[in-house]
Amino acid sequence: MEEERRQTGRRTLLKAGGLVVASGAIGSIWAFVTGVSTKGNARKRAMWIRIVDRPTLSEKTSDYKRFSGNDMFALYRPLKTQRDGAGSFEAEQASKAERVAAWIRERKPGYSLPDVQLSEGAWTVMHSTKPGVGLLSWTRISVRTPAELGTPRYTAPPEEMASTVKAAARLYGAGLVGIAPMNEAYVNLQALRESENEKDKDIVFGDVDVPSVSDTKFVIPKKMKWVIAIAIPMDLDLLSSAPTALGDAASALGYSHSAFVVSSLAEFIRGLGYEAIPCVNDTAQSVPFAVDAGIGELGRLNKLVTPEFGPAVRLCKVFTDLPMACDKPVDFGLVKFCRNCKKCAEACPSRALSFDDEPNFKTRGPWNNPGHKAWFEDSYKCLQYWQKSNSACGICLVSCPYTKGNEAWVHEGVKATASIAPAADPVFRIMDNAFGYGKQHDPEQWWMNKSQSGRRG
Amino acid sequence: MINGADVFTITIRKRAWWFWALAGLWLLLEILLLQTAVASAQEREYRAATISWMLVGLLATLGCFAWLRRRGPHKRSNLSEQHREATTSEPASISTAN
Numbered sequence: 295m296e297e298e299r300r301q302t303g304r305r306t307l308l309k310a311g312g313l314v315v316a317s318g319a320i321g322s323i324w325a326f327v328t329g330v331s332t333k334g335n336a337r338k339r340a341m342w343i344r345i346v347d348r349p350t351l352s353e354k355t356s357d358y359k360r361f362s363g364n365d366m367f368a369l370y371r372p373l374k375t376q377r378d379g380a381g382s383f384e385a386e387q388a389s390k391a392e393r394v395a396a397w398i399r400e401r402k403p404g405y406s407l408p409d410v411q412l413s414e415g416a417w418t419v420m421h422s423t424k425p426g427v428g429l430l431s432w433t434r435i436s437v438r439t440p441a442e443l444g445t446p447r448y449t450a451p452p453e454e455m456a457s458t459v460k461a462a463a464r465l466y467g468a469g470l471v472g473i474a475p476m477n478e479a480y481v482n483l484q485a486l487r488e489s490e491n492e493k494d495k496d497i498v499f500g501d502v503d504v505p506s507v508s509d510t511k512f513v514i515p516k517k518m519k520w521v522i523a524i525a526i527p528m529d530l531d532l533l534s535s536a537p538t539a540l541g542d543a544a545s546a547l548g549y550s551h552s553a554f555v556v557s558s559l560a561e562f563i564r565g566l567g568y569e570a571i572p573c574v575n576d577t578a579q580s581v582p583f584a585v586d587a588g589i590g591e592l593g594r595l596n597k598l599v600t601p602e603f604g605p606a607v608r609l610c611k612v613f614t615d616l617p618m619a620c621d622k623p624v625d626f627g628l629v630k631f632c633r634n635c636k637k638c639a640e641a642c643p644s645r646a647l648s649f650d651d652e653p654n655f656k657t658r659g660p661w662n663n664p665g666h667k668a669w670f671e672d673s674y675k676c677l678q679y680w681q682k683s684n685s686a687c688g689i690c691l692v693s694c695p696y697t698k699g700n701e702a703w704v705h706e707g708v709k710a711t712a713s714i715a716p717a718a719d720p721v722f723r724i725m726d727n728a729f730g731y732g733k734q735h736d737p738e739q740w741w742m743n744k745s746q747s748g749r750r751g
Numbered sequence: 752m753i754n755g756a757d758v759f760t761i762t763i764r765k766r767a768w769w770f771w772a773l774a775g776l777w778l779l780l781e782i783l784l785l786q787t788a789v790a791s792a793q794e795r796e797y798r799a800a801t802i803s804w805m806l807v808g809l810l811a812t813l814g815c816f817a818w819l820r821r822r823g824p825h826k827r828s829n830l831s832e833q834h835r836e837a838t839t840s841e842p843a844s845i846s847t848a849n
Contacts, residue, residue, distance in 0.1 A: 316775075531795060701790035702799075704783060729791075730798030743795060 340706065342626060342713035343601050349585045349623040351592045351653055351667050358665030361579065363482030363497075386681070394539065394684050404538025404737035405684070413543040419550035425485055425576040426507035429557035432572075433504060437565040447567020456618040459522060459563070466558040467551055469527040469607060470600055472587025472621040476519045476613065480583055485512050486576040497577060505571050505613075512577070515569060517615045522559065523580070523587035525600055525607040526551045528691070530699050531744070533606055535737040536688035537643075537679070545686050548608030549574060556610045568616040579663070580609035588621040594632040594639060594669045595647060595690045596662075601626045601709060604697030605690070627713040628696070629653070632669070634719045641693035641732060644679035646672040693732035695722065777814050781807060 397405040423429040440447045450458065456473050463471040478499060485495040500513045507513075526548050533544035556572035563570040571577070581598045584590060589609075593599035600607055601624070639647040648669040650656075657664045661673040680687055691697060698705040708725075711718050726732065788803035 534795070699790075699794035699796070701794050702787045703790075704787045729796070729802055731796060733798070735795050739795070 339624075340601070340710065342710040344625045344713070345588065345622045346625045347622060349591070350625050350629045351585075352623075353667040355655065355665045358479060358663070360479055360481060360483045361663040363484050363486050363576065390681070390684055397539075397684060404535055404540045408741070409538065409540040409543075409737065413539050413546045416543045416546035416550055420546070420553050420574070423553055423557075425573065426512060429553050430572050430574065430576070431557075432507050432512070434564045435557070435561055437561040439564065440567040452617050452619040455616060456621075459559070459616065459618060462562045463522065463524055463555065463559050466555045467526065468524040468555055468559075469603060470525040470589045472523045472584065472589045473618045474521045474523055474583050474587035475620050476521055477582070477586065481514070481578040482576075504569055514571065514613060515615065518569065518571065518613045520614050520616060520618050520620070521578075521583050521587070522612040522614065522618075523584040523589055524552070524555060524559075524610050524612070525584065525589050525598070525603070526555060526610065527603045528606045528608060530603075530606055530692075530697065531735065531740065533688055534692050534735040535740055536692060536734070537683040537685040538737050539685055540737045540740060541688055542686050544606075545608070545688065552608050552610035556612050559612050560614075563612070563614050563616050566616065568614055570616070571613040572610075573612070574608075574610045578611065578613075580611055583611050584609050585623055588624045591624065591626065591628040592653075592668055593628055593694070593696075594636065595694065596668050596671045597691075599628050599632075599694065599696050601628075601696070601713075602700065604694045606692070606694075606697045626709070627716055627719075630716040631695075631712055631719050631722075635695060635723050637695060637723065637726065637732065638690040638693050641689050642676075642679075643683075643687075643689060644672075644675040646675035646679070647690060689734075692734075695726040695731065698731070773817075774814075777810065781810055781814070784810065 394405065394410060398407050398410060419429070426432050429435075459473070460471045481499075482497055485497055487494065495509070496511045498511055498513055499516050502513055502515045503517075505512075505514055505518075528544045528548045530544075532547075533541055535541045536544070552574045553572075556574065560570035560572040573580075581592065584598050585592055590598045590600035590607075593605060595605055597605045598607065598609060599605045633651060636649060639645075639649050648658075648671065650669060653667045653669050655664070655667055656670060658670045658672045659674055662668075662670045676687070696709065700706070708722055712722055784803050784807045788800050788807055791797070791800035791803055
């Protein structure tokens, strides 16, 4: 009887042990997939996002140089000329407005008056500023400096500084934040022009204490050795109605949100006693800074793809002289995935994206910056479709298998598996299609769905 | 009482460890698919939601089938064992192997 009781006790102990081991294993897999940490309830990035020393597409040649920031005009001019015999960027914009007005009257789905005006409303913050002026001012707007408060400027170890800045950026609305070292090669040669007739303003680096903006040039102090790269997630439900005016609201909101985040962060840094330059698309190439800061990898779309939100993000950045610990690039298996996938290239209605198996150095026009390895896109074809659809398209952003709403747990598991077992990539590509991801959402249903949604996002 | 015998044996058979492991895996998959179905509908990914609901149903059916299928032969073999034991007039016992 005693022996039997002892055996039963041992068996119970073994069962309990097995349960603990099984729970531990499930917990570890969960932490690996989601990045949930037990330390201080913190949520780190998932463990399948590997930190590496060099970006996955890091090969560069001597051709890699500072790039002009104004090639958008070089694209629009031939586009308009081809269509109407003669034209300019401004003429094309005016012509687009007329075409959109006609579609509003025709009640084309996704181009109703509320659809169009939703986008216009979302642009408001971004349209109220421009590089060096207003929210994107290169100097203090209203914050009181430590000198005015009678205190020394804030100092802390670089890791703590980085952590403080990232916390502030997240509070202001950043989805992902990383710190990269300044690389002058990523900074544009000229400031973004507001119109085609404006004169080019050079962007130069100078041995100066404060950044400055004049009628002839923009001066970045050489002491600004750090770049805070930020990704703002776009509203995926809205973006999924692309290519429509309604879908454009996701981009517009992303831009306005970016302007708010970088201007708030720049003021915060100035308030700590340092200089800061807030930028959205202007002044420098956002993608290479974001790659260096470990926000994501360069994908087949020739855009940044983040592990969390795919390519459905808007990028912005802040240059500063505030010393911070820099982040490293990441590898989550994207380049390997893109080699097989090609879903974005197939989904692109204008066939603007590359079908090449391997990334290479072959640029496809003056809009591509040569000297680095990528899957280069044909921006001219892309803009032709923008013109045809009277929208900023965005189909490639939605079609990417990494673009997911992240409500379903299974997506994290798929991304984690793709990161550690690329052999499964073709299966995930097939599954993504079979489950119907990347298809256009009915624009007319968006309003009802949003009005009834209890969630904030 | 079976066939008039005044004693009978109840045998509770222990299921193999792998059965419980499979049942755990089944439950995890059901939860995952259920969550995917609900979340996909929230994300307006209706095709993904429909397929997930179908998979939830399919897996539930398979699970029930497996459960009943395992119980069926057991029941029969228990009965035949009980019948054997009862007719050979062994002493009454209740054995619990679990």
